[in-house]
Each structure stands twice: as C-alpha cells, then as structure tokens.
Amino acid sequence: MKIELTPQQEKYRSEFKAFVDESIAPYADQWDREEQTPSHVIQQLAQRGYLGAVLPQICGGSGMDAIAFGLVNEELARGCSSLRSLLTVHSMVAYALSKWGSSLQKEVWLPKLASGEAIAAFALSEPNVGSDAKAIETTATISGNAYLLNGQKKWITYGQIANVFLLFAQCEGKPSAFLVENTRPGLFIKPISGMLGVRASMLAELHLEDCKIPQENLVCRQGLGLSHVASSALDYGRYSVAWGCVGIAQACLQACLHYTSQRQQFGQPLKDHPLIQQMITEMIVNVKASRLLCYQAGYLKENRDPKSIMETSIAKYFASTTATQAANHAVQIHGGNGCSSDYSVQRYFRDAKIMEIIEGSTQIQQMTIAQSGYSESGARV
Amino acid sequence: MKDAKDRIKTFLSQFFGNHELQEDDDIFAAGFVNSMFAMQLILFIEKEFQVTIENEDLDLDNFRTINAIAHLLERKTTVIAAT
Numbered sequence: 001m002k003i004e005l006t007p008q009q010e011k012y013r014s015e016f017k018a019f020v021d022e023s024i025a026p027y028a029d030q031w032d033r034e035e036q037t038p039s040h041v042i043q044q045l046a047q048r049g050y051l052g053a054v055l056p057q058i059c060g061g062s063g064m065d066a067i068a069f070g071l072v073n074e075e076l077a078r079g080c081s082s083l084r085s086l087l088t089v090h091s092m093v094a095y096a097l098s099k100w101g102s103s104l105q106k107e108v109w110l111p112k113l114a115s116g117e118a119i120a121a122f123a124l125s126e127p128n129v130g131s132d133a134k135a136i137e138t139t140a141t142i143s144g145n146a147y148l149l150n151g152q153k154k155w156i157t158y159g160q161i162a163n164v165f166l167l168f169a170q171c172e173g174k175p176s177a178f179l180v181e182n183t184r185p186g187l188f189i190k191p192i193s194g195m196l197g198v199r200a201s202m203l204a205e206l207h208l209e210d211c212k213i214p215q216e217n218l219v220c221r222q223g224l225g226l227s228h229v230a231s232s233a234l235d236y237g238r239y240s241v242a243w244g245c246v247g248i249a250q251a252c253l254q255a256c257l258h259y260t261s262q263r264q265q266f267g268q269p270l271k272d273h274p275l276i277q278q279m280i281t282e283m284i285v286n287v288k289a290s291r292l293l294c295y296q297a298g299y300l301k302e303n304r305d306p307k308s309i310m311e312t313s314i315a316k317y318f319a320s321t322t323a324t325q326a327a328n329h330a331v332q333i334h335g336g337n338g339c340s341s342d343y344s345v346q347r348y349f350r351d352a353k354i355m356e357i358i359e360g361s362t363q364i365q366q367m368t369i370a371q372s373g374y375s376e377s378g379a380r381v
Numbered sequence: 382m383k384d385a386k387d388r389i390k391t392f393l394s395q396f397f398g399n400h401e402l403q404e405d406d407d408i409f410a411a412g413f414v415n416s417m418f419a420m421q422l423i424l425f426i427e428k429e430f431q432v433t434i435e436n437e438d439l440d441l442d443n444f445r446t447i448n449a450i451a452h453l454l455e456r457k458t459t460v461i462a463a464t
Contacts, residue, residue, distance in 0.1 A: 221436065227416070235417075304427060305424065310421075
C-alpha cells in the first residue's frame with residue numbers, strides 16, 4: 001500500500017496552492033462582506049480549466065483524476081468556501097449530465113460547461129423540502145411536446161448567475177430531472193442575501209410559473225431523477241464538499257499556528273500554553289484523518305468502485321464535523337480577534353457550519369453510515 | 382451465466398443481511414435498498430463486468446432480479462461482441 005501523490009498530482013497541487021494564495025485568499029473576506037463573487041474570478045477558474053475538471057478532454061474538459069479534483073477543492077476552500085461551492089455545483093451538473101444526459105444534451109452543454117461559457121447550478125431544495133428529496137412539490141406537466149414547470153426552488157447556490165439549472169420536479173407523480181435555461185419565460189430568479197456562511201455564493205430562489213421547456217430537456221428517464229441523476233450529482237457534491245472541509249480546517253490550523261506563535265499572554269506565547277496545544281493537536285490530527293478519508297474515497301472513485309459511495313459519505317461526515325470543530329477552536333484561540341471581521345477565522349466558523357448542512361446533513365450521513373454498517377455486518381436497521 | 386449470477390448475488394447479499402436472496406427475488410419490492418443503492422449497483426455492474434450502463438438500459442425491470450441483471454449483461458456483451 002502506498003499513499004503518495006503522483007508527479008502530476010503534485011504539480012496540480014502546487015499550481016492550485018499558488019493560485020489560491022495569490023488570487024483568492026487575500027480577497028475572500030471582502031467577497032464575503034459584499035456577498036458577491038466577482039465575475040473576473042469565475043473567468044480565472046474557467047481559464048485554468050477548473051470548471052471542466054470532471055469532464056473528459058474529448059468534450060473540452062480538463063480530465064482531472066478524482067484525487068486532483070479533490071486537491072483543487074481543498075485548496076479553493078482553504079481560500080474561499082464560496083468559490084469552492086461554485087466548483088461543487090457546476091461539477092455536480094457536469095458529471096450528472098455526462099453520465100445520464102442524452103446525446104444532444106451532451107453535445108450542446110458539455111463543451112460550454114467545460115469551458116465555463118455556461119455556469120450550471122443544481123436546483124433540488126425547496127421551501128418545504130430539504131433532506132426528504134422525494135417529497136419535492138415542484139411539478140412538470142406534459143403539454144404537447146413540452147413540459148410546464150410550476151413551483152419554487154430555494155437555496156440554489158450561484159442561482160443568481162447560473163445559465164442553466166439541473167432542476168428536479170414531479171412528473172406524473174415521479175421525480176424527474178430537467179435542464180432549465182435561465183432565459184426561459186416563466187422562470188423568475190430572486191437573490192437571497194444575509195446567510196450565515198458561504199455568503200459570496202450568490203444564492204437564489206427560483207420561481208417557476210408555467211415555465212415551458214422542450215421535451216428534450218428531460219434528463220435521463222421520468223422517475224429516475226432522484227435515484228440516478230441526483231444521486232450521481234450528490235455523490236460528486238459530497239466528495240467535493242468533503243475536500244472543501246479539509247481546506248477550511250487546514251485554513252483554521254494555519255491561522256492558529258501563526259497566531260499562537262505571535263500572541264503573548266501571561267508572559268509567554270499562546271503556543272506554550274498546554275490547553276492551546278491540546279486544541280492545536282486536535283486540529284492537526286483531525287485534518288490529517290479527514291484528508292486520508294478523502295484520499296480513500298478518491299482512490300475508490302477513480303477506480304469506479306461501488307464502495308466509493310459510502311466511503312465518500314463517511315469522508316464528508318468526518319471532514320465536515322472536523323471543519324466545524326477546527327473553526328470553533330480557531331475562534332476560541334483568537335478570542336476577541338476571532339470574533340472580528342479583521343480576522344478570517346470568523347468566516348471559517350460561519351462557512352464550516354454550512355458544510356454540516358449541505359449535500360446531506362450530518363444527521364442524514366449518520367443514518368446512512370449506520371445503516372451501511374449494519375448491512376455489512378449481516379444485520380438490518 | 383452461472384458465474385455472473387454468483388457474482389451479482391455476492392454483491393447484492395451485503396444489502397440483504399441474513400436474507401437468502403433467490404435469483405428471481407424482486408430486490409426493489411423487498412424494501413432492502415436505500416437511496417444510494419442504485420448508484421452502487423450501477424458502479425458494481427460497470428466495474429465487475431466492464432460494461433457501461435446507458436440511459437436506454439435504465440428500465441427498472443432490467444435490475445429487478447439477479448436473473449434480470451444477468452440477462453441485461455448477456456444482451457450488452459452480445460452487442461459489444463458484435464461491434
């Protein structure tokens with residue numbers, strides 16, 4: 001057994017790190033305050049090929065392997081979780097479409113998603129529906145050779161700027177997936193502001209009022225929207241978020257190592273106080289453990305192993321709880337400064353909490369992981 | 382065919398606890414599967430038998446029993462061999 005990055009993956013990591021240190025991290029607090037991601041930053045992601053990370057080169061993508069995709073998520077999140085969330089939702093749609101889209105959908109959309117000419121968002125959550133996705137209330141009604149969409153979507157990451165949505169609705173009582181371009185009449189996009197965390201991720205509500213889309217915008221088959229399309233997308237989403245949590249926790253650790261070396265209390269640097277060392281130790285160990293779980297999930301994902309689904313869930317669960325604990329420690333260590341907008345740890349604290357809610361809450365992961373454990377042991381929940 | 386059925390049964394058995402799965406048991410009707418099962422099953426079939434499950438294969442009846450999955454594989458490998 002060997003856990004070691006390939007030369008290509010090492011090269012990627014250096015590139016991601018340099019980009020984030022220079023162009024992302026110094027500005028992330030400002031974007032957080034303004035609740036905006038500047039378009040030139042998104043263009044930079046596109047030019048660097050990050051938006052086409054999960055797509056093969058044949059359709060214009062970067063064809064990154066699963067580990068490299070993980071590394072770019074970690075580094076982006078170390079600088080700005082909002083930007084990482086753009087990569088997450090865009091990649092979720094790109095991956096689901098590459099797997100389950102029709103030939104026409106792939107031909108039209110994959111090159112645009114790969115180049116960043118089009119930004120994609122994932123529209124599943126609704127005002128009354130979060131974890132219980134099967135209960136979505138948005139409907140798609142067949143009308144001649146088209147569908148009429150009616151309902152509302154909520155908390156749609158980068159919904160304010162997305163060109164196309166992978167949207168889920170009940171069609172003849174069966175959950176189904178559709179592509180909805182942002183230019184469709186009957187689609188109204190309402191920005192959401194004032195969120196706790198990932199504040200630059202330009203959330204939106206979508207209001208669908210007899211929004212008409214052609215029949216060829218159905219993705220996969222009627223009734224397989226959740227079991228196949230959303231499941232594929234969410235698996236990639238969990239993987240991306242898990243790595244993003246490693247990035248948040250790493251940013252917390254780095255901030256604390258620096259701060260505790262400089263700050264003096266009781267006549268000695270904070271780093272010499274045993275209770276500070278306890279928190280630093282927990283952060284170091286849990287960051288490393290989270291990263292190893294992500295490597296494990298990435299290795300299995302790269303090998304298309306069915307175990308990758310549960311291992312990704314486990315990695316997301318552990319990494320997201322690690323991120324909130326690390327951010328909690330980081331604010332505690334920074335004291336009053338940690339509660340101030342002069343220090344990034346307050347942003348990490350707010351962003352980390354969101355990670356325990358999105359792409360399957362901590363409690364949903366606990367139920368899923370426990371159920372899997374009982375199944376593997378031959379017992380049933 | 383027998384070998385393929387055995388491999389499918391071994392994979393599926395991990396989701397069925399102590400239940401002895403028969404080749405014609407309806408795995409969806411049994412209520413043993415969770416929301417991640419569909420993806421796990423597809424990844425298993427693709428990796429284990431080196432085929433790609435496409436949109437047109439996604440009739441649930443193709444995945445309902447061990448026999449149905451084996452028949453799907455037989456059809457797909459016949460198509461691959463003929464091309």
